[in-house]
Amino acid sequence: MRRASVSISIQGRDVSMDIAPHLLTLTYTDKADDELDDLQFSLEDREGIWQGHWLPKHGDAVAVKITAENFRDAGREELDCGEFEVDELTLESGADSGDVVSIKAVPACARSSLMLQRKTRAWANAPLAVVAADVVNPVGLDLLYKAPEIVYDRVEQRQEGDLAFLQRITKEQGLRVALKNRLCVIYAGQSADALEPLALSRDSLDFACASFKRTLDGVYTQCVVGYTDAATSDTTEKSFQPELPPTTGKVLTINKRIEHPAQAERVAKAELRAKNCKEMTGS
Template structure:
């Protein structure tokens, strides 16, 4: 006898398992896992015909939630797999006459200054990882830094900015990704993650899907980058040009005039500057039946869509269940050689 597919959400509220209490009221849920630039979020919508959730059961803002998405009998009878969605802090609660929606963010409890307090601070003779470690420590968090590139600053100032906005700008400028979750600040080089083995091949003729959209553009895309810097005190000019492998036929050259002290440093800057512009050339939006394998910063192979075939990195994975469990992926084509 074939058992029916089943998907559901397990939820812990302030350390207590409330899954049985939620089950009769749960209308739907969504979880958005972002690679960089935005906090992950969890949204839970509950029916409230009896107005319990806006009175005695009203959740406390700032309380922590943890959640797990579970699939049963998905690919075989008796099979069970799950996806740990992480720990979240209740940030917003919305209601209408018959439902309550709880929105929680992946900013840990006790780290309100990360996104809610503007600060002024200065550092001297320090690397990006050192700054990030200092910010993490001041917010009761730990740091995970996964990049061979770790820019050095003679002086760096944070002026009327939250820690989150400040760190995001430094990471954007360095071409690195920033993510916050599970009490950690994670900074990583997504070029390194693009080199990892794909977790799945999504074949047009074999892989079930709900929707597919793809886009490629030449707007803001460059074939090469030239870094040129003249040190007036030494009367010396350092110049390096990097041409992208499989370069788009735009003929446009990105020109960067920024201090470098060697040809090797100019080469690194050229590659990173070109990559920062060219990562937006080709992207795909794809909705699939719910699959707990798919998370941001993992890679997949796309097959059967002609010029859009190739290796892609997941920049966002949005898991949701409104009756049926789906996952919507935002994909970006991996760049080769830089």
């Protein structure tokens, strides 16, 4: 028999048994491409206990583990969703359905100075991996850098939060940044594309329902980056077209200041991938 259960801790205390009679839904979304993971759960509250002293406070630490039994090969699997902090509280009151309290949380590491404190500083002759480590290590995150070596002549953080700064400079280089528990991962989307696909089978009921879509809206055959060389101030263009391009004939044009031709090529590939990955989507 298939079963799913959750273990929930708030402020370091296991409250799974307290929450179980009231838990209506719990959703954990593992996101990528510069978005933060998301944890939400809703509680039936006819008696009003979750509107009183049981209600978590903003900033409270939340840890969740999801256990699934007999979903694949009659085995037991456990997913540690990581550490979160309460970010949003919602109360919905209905005459027939009763009160429902909803709690939304974001990764704990993102509530630190990574998001809240704006900073101004600069690096010279520094690899991107070093810049990223300088940003995330002081807030207790380890860095996993899985991308080409990139060295800046100079890069500046101008009145930006650390996370916004890191997302900006990695995107400019055609890279992605993701926060997973106490780990900051910087990776190239093309490398992720090369991994073995995960096969889902209708016969083995890997999913209860599904929908798929294919579109050419917003899909491009080629990307052209017009850029100004930071060293010479010369303006030129760099284009990229994949081996098997979509047949739309549309050209994506990007204009920005870039340090050298290699960066222009990375940006062209990344921007084209970001658009064309939406050609086929599913849920």
